[in-house]
Amino acid sequence: MASQIQRVDVHHHVLPDFYKDVQRAAGIMGSAYQAFPEWSVDKSLALMDSLRIGTSIVSFTSPGIFYGDIAQTRELARRFNDFLAETVSARPDRFGAFAFLPLPDVEASIAEIGRIYDELHLDGICLLTSVDERYIGHPDFWPVYEELNRRKAVVFIHPCYPPGTEARGWDIPRMLIDYPFETTRVATNLIFNGVMEKLPDIRFILSHAGGTLPMLAHRISLFDKKTKQQGNYPKGALHYISKFFYDTALSGHPAPLNALTAFVPPSQILFGTDYPYVSEDIAASETSGFDAYSGFDNEQRLSVERGAAELLFPRLKKLA
Template identity: 45%
Template sequence: MSSTEFIPYRIDVHHHVIPPFYVEVLRQEGITEAVPGVSFPNWNIDDMITMLDQQGIAAAIASISEPGIYFGEKVKAQALAHRVNTFLAELVQNHHTRLGAFAILPLPDIDAALKEMEYALDTLKLDGIGLLTNYRGTYLGSSTFDPLFAELNRRQIPVFIHPSTPPSKDQPHFGLPAPLYEFPFDTTRAVANLLYSGTMERYPMLRLILSHAGGTVPFLAKRLTTGAMLAKLSDRTPEHLLTLLKRFYYDVAMSISPYSLPSLQALADPSHILYGSDYPFVPVDAIARDIKELRNYDGFDRQEIHLVERENALLLFPRLRS
């Protein structure tokens, strides 16, 4: 392990912030946990910067995680999106060499989302857009989102896709929180819809980052191409579908292990794999262990580790190179 390992140089693309006002708004909506069974961890900017320094992270791209900002009322979602994005912009302005941010959008209201995206990117100068895998059961890939993806395609802006809680109310959950296993499945649901809806083909300049090594996508990559065997999908070929899957970027948050990484490597080019910590939902000691395990993993050579930990992200977020 290098003696300079903890000199800040990593770029963390999966890094959450939890503004106190956001938690208070959720409390007023009757929401006291990020998802059932998972409390909001304590968060403040000073602890966040300390964590970056201690773990050798030069910069992080901040985002809001579950449960997002839409709770059934469009006007409230618009106001909360605007407030969160302004907060993110102030964080970035105050720590411009250490932080970037993915703007949050008041989806599923497409018109409001397009308006907020324009403001967040052109006025606030945020670094990308954060999306959830589904919005009240409407998954990415639905034609509902075509105007949004058309604009994202035009701008070629990085898009961070975070899993959401599945909308099904009848599916048994065994008393276990959704992040334990449902989050990876929900990412896979969204990818399957993006794949077979034609979204990835209609918008070839999309730059989509999948959380948690793409959920189960790498392991199921070949199976996800077998739709080509069905008559109504016979215009697709497995080779073409695999090419589309390789267009995604994959962060390694909560996926740094000898079980996940070989499957991810078999699918994704090293240039499309990114470091992510999932702070503060993943505690600092676990982040430190993940960094050590990534460094000790023998499936990446030194150059590939450098790509994953830094250079790939800088190609997506060149502002942070300074």
């Protein structure tokens, strides 16, 4: 049963016209399965009001800002993050933001982390699952993880197109099945490469109830003592899987929520919509499915809707 608390949506995107222009210049003419959706601050606020969302932590999303030109990537990171800061500054009660980093440039990313936290005062970082054919968790980016750990950063991981090529004739929209697989790859990569064990102060949020990770968690754990990376995750895969945070975007059905809560405590689950990359009607129907889910008691539901987000973003407590 739905509560009356004002929810926090941690999976809510922005899509200003200048981001569409950046993508079109790179030959990308729409989202993963349709033309670019229409977005504005007012549209977000209307959706939020209709679904009892008090605050959305907004982010840019796939395909990101790296198109092979590092100088362009550095410039876009600053522009995009300045836009996020302006959006939050105009309505700090209704918006927070996850900032982009200019990866694969490690040095520039570390510098931008400083600007994000010390000048722009944004709420966290958004990392896409891969950049320049390397998944998050790759050792090349280790200094960035160390700085995020030092900052005790909240890091929202969003899937993007898988690196490499696709089979001839493959025409299934990537967001339907590839995105959940990409999230699973990154989560496993972070565990197997020791990021979760060695840098435990990063709070990672996985999109879409962890993608396929809940269905594969048991299978992954069966081989804890057999992989060559076992020394990097000495407590076993299930321990680290339970330490990620997970949003509920596109998971408003008992099957994915039951799979998730089989391995993850409700205290690690956060509310999400994925607007505007899903339409208002899908966001509403998925929220209705979440509201109807009987697997949370009242205290757990309050935590998913707002309490867990307040622990990650303490400033939200003042807005309750």
